[in-house]
Amino acid sequence: MPLIRIDLNEGRTDEELKAIMDTVQDCSVETLGVPERDRYQIVTEHKPGRMILLDTGLGFERSDKAIVIQVFTSPRATINKTKFYEMLSQKLEANCGLARKDLLVSVMTNTDVDWSFGFGETQYLSGQLPKDEES
């Protein structure tokens, strides 16, 4: 936790995809306070025309390099979310050449009992993992 879905157009190399995934994880660790091995990422590549991403009238056009990052997580404080967005934008540009206009992030919130990380156990309830504070 969090579980992060990354959707983007096909055309990037395996190395480019890995760099994106690594960068997203770095940002999660730094701004959301998750452990290094708290990493659950799924990338889905799409053929042309399967993603349409506009701008809600903000005044820019996205390129075909645009990325959607959808985060499913237990509650996170506003300050952590805003830092997460900022760092994603900075580091994805610096590490992966992603234009800052080409990043859409959306977060969905659940809670401790909504996660089982293996063995059918509920590790936040059993005490195997510390309860995640809304830090």
Add this chain to the structure above:
Amino acid sequence: MPLIRIDLNEGRTDEELKAIMDTVQDCSVETLGVPERDRYQIVTEHKPGRMILLDTGLGFERSDKAIVIQVFTSPRATINKTKFYEMLSQKLEANCGLARKDLLVSVMTNTDVDWSFGFGETQYLSGQLPKDEES
């Protein structure tokens, strides 16, 4: 926002997919009150057997043309959601030939701070976008 995932079986042409996406966007604008350029859509096509969609005992069988529309959005009033479902059903039939039994819609709700539309900014908090009222 909303971010809309559309899942369906492979076999439609690019033009047919585009018509579905356009129709979903028209319905969002008309019933959810979003701006025209508030458009974030991801279509995923699946091979046969990867989607199983039954009927909860309502008494119909879906065809292999069935579509799942999953909407991630800030809060929407009941009246807007129900109008959205109705219009989707009507317009997808009229514009795309989708049988009305072949449409499943599910909505997940988050809030203003859960969206960053670009540049690592939180446009609903910064005032760049008007806060979405539960209209």
Add this chain to the structure above:
Amino acid sequence: MPLIRIDLNEGRTDEELKAIMDTVQDCSVETLGVPERDRYQIVTEHKPGRMILLDTGLGFERSDKAIVIQVFTSPRATINKTKFYEMLSQKLEANCGLARKDLLVSVMTNTDVDWSFGFGETQYLSGQLPKDEES
């Protein structure tokens, strides 16, 4: 409802995928109390490297057979969720040979008005389906 997304690496046969889907449905029926035909499942297969699933420091390494099960549902009681995780772990191992470490489950909650199962209707509000109790 629930709508269940199953993400896994490519390489399983159609029969193996079907067995996973059937097992997940059996567990939903038994532990979440849903009707047999309350079944909405989407499997997405990924190329190598598109899923990175670690362990939050719990002390195990997942194999390339690991599965992510993401459940979108109206509210479910803690006891039902924990039984669901346990049974998934047991039955996926017994029926599909899935190692118990190779299962990640995450649940996201919505409510009655968030579902339209066909015909643009809101079957939980209209009374065509009984309201789902948090059982």
